[in-house]
Amino acid sequence: MEQNKSFEPIIEQRETHISTPELQDTPVMGQVDMEHAEALSLRSAHPPLKIAGYEQEQFLGRGAFGEVWKAVDCNSGREVAIKFYSHRGGLDWSHMTREVEKLQYLFSDRYVVQLFDVGWDADPPYYVMEYMAFGSLEDRLREGPMSVAEAVKTIREVAVGLAHAHDKGILHCDLKPGNIMLDQDGRPRLADFGQARLKHEHAPALGTLFYMAPEQADMSAVPDARWDVYALGAMLYRMITGELPYLNDENSKQLSSQTSLDARLKCYSGLAASQQKPVAHRLHPSVDKSLAEIIDKCLAVDRRKRHPNVQTVLNALDLRETRRSQRPMLLLGLVGPSLIIAIMALVAWMLFQKTIETASTHLLQRTGESNHFAALSVAERFGLEVDKRWRILEQESVSPDLHAWLKSDSKESKVELQTWLEQKHRLWNSQFSAGTGAAYWFVLDKDGKVRALSPTAGTLIGSYFGYREYFHGQGRELSPFDPVPSIISRPHRSTIFRSQPTNQLAVAFSVPILSASGQTLGIIAMETAMGKFAEFQGSRNQLAVLVDLKQDQAGQAGLIVEHPALNNNDHRGQSTYLSAEQFKSVQQICRNATHPQTPDNEVSTNTIIQYHDPLDDNADDTWLASIAPVKVLRGDNDVRETDWAIIVQEQTQQTLSPLVRVRRLFIVGGLIALVLAALIVGGLWWIVLTIANPAGRLRLLRFWNRPTTLHSETTTGASAHKTL
Numbered sequence: 001m002e003q004n005k006s007f008e009p010i011i012e013q014r015e016t017h018i019s020t021p022e023l024q025d026t027p028v029m030g031q032v033d034m035e036h037a038e039a040l041s042l043r044s045a046h047p048p049l050k051i052a053g054y055e056q057e058q059f060l061g062r063g064a065f066g067e068v069w070k071a072v073d074c075n076s077g078r079e080v081a082i083k084f085y086s087h088r089g090g091l092d093w094s095h096m097t098r099e100v101e102k103l104q105y106l107f108s109d110r111y112v113v114q115l116f117d118v119g120w121d122a123d124p125p126y127y128v129m130e131y132m133a134f135g136s137l138e139d140r141l142r143e144g145p146m147s148v149a150e151a152v153k154t155i156r157e158v159a160v161g162l163a164h165a166h167d168k169g170i171l172h173c174d175l176k177p178g179n180i181m182l183d184q185d186g187r188p189r190l191a192d193f194g195q196a197r198l199k200h201e202h203a204p205a206l207g208t209l210f211y212m213a214p215e216q217a218d219m220s221a222v223p224d225a226r227w228d229v230y231a232l233g234a235m236l237y238r239m240i241t242g243e244l245p246y247l248n249d250e251n252s253k254q255l256s257s258q259t260s261l262d263a264r265l266k267c268y269s270g271l272a273a274s275q276q277k278p279v280a281h282r283l284h285p286s287v288d289k290s291l292a293e294i295i296d297k298c299l300a301v302d303r304r305k306r307h308p309n310v311q312t313v314l315n316a317l318d319l320r321e322t323r324r325s326q327r328p329m330l331l332l333g334l335v336g337p338s339l340i341i342a343i344m345a346l347v348a349w350m351l352f353q354k355t356i357e358t359a360s361t362h363l364l365q366r367t368g369e370s371n372h373f374a375a376l377s378v379a380e381r382f383g384l385e386v387d388k389r390w391r392i393l394e395q396e397s398v399s400p401d402l403h404a405w406l407k408s409d410s411k412e413s414k415v416e417l418q419t420w421l422e423q424k425h426r427l428w429n430s431q432f433s434a435g436t437g438a439a440y441w442f443v444l445d446k447d448g449k450v451r452a453l454s455p456t457a458g459t460l461i462g463s464y465f466g467y468r469e470y471f472h473g474q475g476r477e478l479s480p481f482d483p484v485p486s487i488i489s490r491p492h493r494s495t496i497f498r499s500q501p502t503n504q505l506a507v508a509f510s511v512p513i514l515s516a517s518g519q520t521l522g523i524i525a526m527e528t529a530m531g532k533f534a535e536f537q538g539s540r541n542q543l544a545v546l547v548d549l550k551q552d553q554a555g556q557a558g559l560i561v562e563h564p565a566l567n568n569n570d571h572r573g574q575s576t577y578l579s580a581e582q583f584k585s586v587q588q589i590c591r592n593a594t595h596p597q598t599p600d601n602e603v604s605t606n607t608i609i610q611y612h613d614p615l616d617d618n619a620d621d622t623w624l625a626s627i628a629p630v631k632v633l634r635g636d637n638d639v640r641e642t643d644w645a646i647i648v649q650e651q652t653q654q655t656l657s658p659l660v661r662v663r664r665l666f667i668v669g670g671l672i673a674l675v676l677a678a679l680i681v682g683g684l685w686w687i688v689l690t691i692a693n694p695a696g697r698l699r700l701l702r703f704w705n706r707p708t709t710l711h712s713e714t715t716t717g718a719s720a721h722k723t724l
Contacts, residue, residue, distance in 0.1 A: 048084045048124055056082065066124060070131055073116075079131040080116060086124040111161025113181050113191040132189065134182035137235075141177050145242035148286040154188050155236045156317050161190045162228055162310045171197050171223045173205035173216070175231035177238070197223040206265075207231065209255065210244040214272045214301055217265040225309045232313060233298020237281055245278040245299055246271050272301045290320040333688075337681050345674060352666055359659055364624060367655050368607035371542065371626035375606075375648040378544050379628040385436070386509065386642055387632045389526060390491040392428050393511040397524050402513065406445055406521045414461075417443065417452045425454040425526075438526035439499070439506065443513075444471060445522040448484050470494035470508040470525055477553055487520045488512050493642050496530065496548045496561055498575075505530040505561055530561045541654045543613075545647040546630075547578060549587060558583035561644070565615040576614050590629035590645050611649060625649040 047056040047069045058070040066086035072079055117128040134140070137154070146154070158180060165172060172179075174195035181189045195205045205223055207216055213230035215221055238244050251271055258264040278299065282292045294316045300306040307313045396402065405417040421441050429437035441454045448466015465471060467478040472485035473492045494508040510525035530546070546562035558578035566572065578586065589606050611625035630644035653660075690699075 047082070048086045049122060049126065051082065051119070051122075051126065051128075054080065054082065054128070071128075079133075080128050081131045082126055082128050084124050084126045109161070109164050111157060111164060111188070111190055113189045130183075130189070132181035132191075133184040134186055136191075137177035137180035137182060137188060137239075140182065141238065141242070146239045148240055148284070148291070151236060151239035152291065152317065155232065155239065156314065158188050158190070158235070159232060159310050159314050159317070161188070162232065163314060165190065165196075166225055166228070166310055169198050171205070171225060172228050172231075173197055173223060174207040174212070175228055175235065176208045176211045177235060178208075180235075209268055210234065210247045213303065213306075214269045215303055217269040219262070219265070224303065226303045226306050228310060229298050229307045229313060230303075232310065233295050237278060237295055237299065240284055240287060240295075241280040243278075243280055246275060277301075288320075288324075290316075290323065294320065334681070334685060337677075341674065341677050341681075345670065348670070352663075356659055356663055360656055363655060363659065364607075364609060364652075367624055367650060368609075368626055371624060371648045371650055372606045372628065374542065374544075375626045375628035375646045378648060379630045379644075379646040382546070382630045382644065382646060383632045383642065386493060386630070387634065389438075389509040389528070390511060390632070393509060393524050393526065394491065396424055397511050397513045402443070402524070403515055403521060406443070406451065406513065414451065418454070418456060418461075421452040422454040422456070428526075435531075436528070438528050439502075440527040441525070442527070443522060443524050446487060446520055451522070468494075468508075469497075470510040471523060475550060476555075487523060489520075491640070493644075495550050495552055496559055497553070499527070499529065502529065505559075507561075531566065541650045543649050545649065547586060547645045547647060549583075549590065549643045549645055558586070560614065563615055578614060579612075582608075582611070582614075586627050586645050586647070589627040593629055609652070613649065622652045623649040624652050624655055 047059075048067070050056070051071070053074050054071040055074055056069045056071045060068040060070050060081065062068075066084040069082045069084070070079065071082050113132065114130045115127060116130070119126045140146075145151075158175075162172060162175070170193070172190065172193060172195070174192065179190070179192040181191045183189055195207060197203060197205045203223075205216070205227075206212070206219075207227070211231045211234045213224075213227045215224075216227045216230075234245055254271075255264055255267055258267050277296065281287050281295050294313065297305070297307055297316075298313060307316070399420075401420065402417070405413045405420075421443060425438065425441040432438075441452075442450060443452045444465055445451050448464050448471055450460050450463050450465055453460055464480060466484045467480050467482060469475065469477050470492060471487065472478065473488040473494075474485065475495065477495075478485060488510060489512055491509070491511045494510065496505050496507055498504065499506040506527050506529050508525050508527045510523045512523055513521040515521055543564055544562075545560060548559045548561050549557055551557045552559055552575075556577055560566070560576045560578070563576075566576075577583075585608055589608075592605070606626055606628070608625040608627070609622075611623040612619065613621065613623055616623075626648050628646045628648075630642045630646060632640040632642060634640060
């Protein structure tokens with residue numbers, strides 16, 4: 001029977017391809033060709049009955065009870081569909097009678113396929129109904145899922161048609177895509193009311209598996225409007241996802257294994273309750289939360305949690321659409337003020353950043369100029385200290401007694417020279433501040449041998465030191481086995497070396513000893529320990545550093561000679577150099593020797609902004625370093641280079657700390673202002689949304705009226721008391 005046929009489980013059909021060596025070259029008919037061939041074999045050449053007033057034109061299809069033809073009403077020219085029940089033996093007259101009866105109630109309803117004529121007494125029986133040009137919704141879904149917008153639009157029209165039917169007391173009870181026809185405009189129409197029931201009827205009505213509600217799968221169930229609600233949700237679920245809720249291979253096999261209708265119905269009713277609710281619609285990118293909740297509520301297994309009727313589904317869809325249509329305005333109302341605040345905040349931040357950058361540039365410029373003047377001052381002091389030592393040595397180098405002692409090899413001459421040198425050492429050291437005097441004085445003859453040394457060291461007297469750089473001035477030490485080199489011809493500052501007795505960095509200042517006739521007799525020199533060569537009194541954030549630009553014995557230049565950190569135990573005895581990039585910058589600045597005369601908003605070219613101190617334990621610290629070369633001015637046109645450079649450096653963080661504090665205050669103030677603005681906008685929107693929501697509006701009115709009510713009650717009570 002057709003009624004039992006509607007309960008067959010929906011199982012995915014899979015093609016089985018047979019491939020054998022003998023059939024590989026045989027053309028195989030495709031699925032489309034097979035369906036076309038089947039349609040041709042079933043097509044009738046003539047309709048079963050010629051109906052007066054209608055011109056049959058086209059065979060549409062054949063079913064279990066007969067066939068359907070397309071025809072034209074001769075009077076109106078309207079296209080109709082005529083369904084002939086040519087198989088009388090299997091015809092369910094009660095099914096046909098119920099369908100015609102329900103269609104009479106829904107006559108002229110726009111959302112229902114209209115019935116025009118019925119031929120009960122004809123042979124075969126027939127009825128004439130509207131012709132639906134686009135077939136059924138099932139035909140459309142075979143092409144694939146719909147877009148969310150199209151699915152919602154279609155399901156809403158179906159729901160409107162159902163609501164009209166429910167208003168007239170008719171429950172469809174077998175809602176599915178196959179029973180939804182599409183007219184020439186593609187709009188849905190309800191069809192096949194064979195399982196429909198009136199609200200007061202108690203006869204069971206069985207729908208289609210996976211579309212009907214779980215409680216409907218019971219022969220004793222009383223028809224309920226929530227059955228159509230469930231089917232509506234199942235249809236919408238399939239239209240969006242292309243799947244049916246709870247339909248899978250396992251469930252299909254489980255249903256197919258049942259041997260009776262009652263067993264199959266009982267199995268179906270228990271599937272939904274024993275499995276997790278469908279979630280494929282929530283994974284769809286275009287399904288919003290409200291639509292997902294509508295589908296979930298339609299598909300609720302417990303009918304008490306389901307929408308009570310189709311009208312509530314329509315209300316939910318309309319509310320969703322209203323909210324979606326209001327969303328642009330809501331977003332505009334929310335985004336507009338937020339955008340204004342954001343733009344104002346952005347402009348304020350950009351202006352503030354520009355102000356901070358300008359102030360930082362000016363501050364760095366002024367600090368760089370200050371540091372450069374400090375570097376020039378320290379460099380000048382160092383130059384004076386060097387010149388002072390050279391002049392002392394030059395003054396003593398012209399002593400006639402010294403010349404005589406160097407020309408004589410007698411023992412008395414050596415003793416007298418040693419005594420004289422020690423006296424001079426003590427005398428001149430008293431002229432220097434503590435720690436800046438010479439550690440040693442010594443005299444070498446023209447052959448590079450030590451003639452005298454103060455403090456005395458008998459083992460070194462007569463030793464050869466002509467290979468030392470302070471003797472020949474070639475910028476590096478020679479081998480002791482090399483021939484005796486030429487003696488320096490002018491005052492000289494040696495390369496920095498590490499003193500063997502103290503393991504400290506030291507420097508030697510030497511001048512040639514020339515006789516009255518210009519003959520070079522040797523050199524007189526003093527050795528001074530580095531570290532306290534000259535004192536510097538800067539600000540608490542400034543450091544003065546002395547760098548040697550000459551290459552040392554290892555051939556590397558940029559040795560840091562004096563630095564406050566060199567006195568720490570961590571760096572004592574170590575040799576620290578500038579990086580290659582730093583040395584290049586310092587050397588270039590010393591070569592240019594420019595003074596800080598620059599335009600506004602520019603830092604002096606004598607300053608390195610992002611300077612990293614090699615002796616700073618924190619590698620992330622940056623310094624503002626100003627450089628000045630150490631020069632000895634011996635006359636108007638006599639400027640001697642010492643190949644030393646002074647770096648006066650100051651931590652950038654300390655320099656910019658006032659601006660950092662201002663920046664922090666601005667950020668904190670700006671954040672507070674933004675939070676207050678957000679609270680104000682949020683409060684206003686809370687009021688708007690509360691008033692827009694009926695329940696919220698009622699609560700708000702109650703809140704506003706509460707003080708007035710209390711006052712009225714108090715006033716009324718007082719009046720009553722006075723009356724009594």
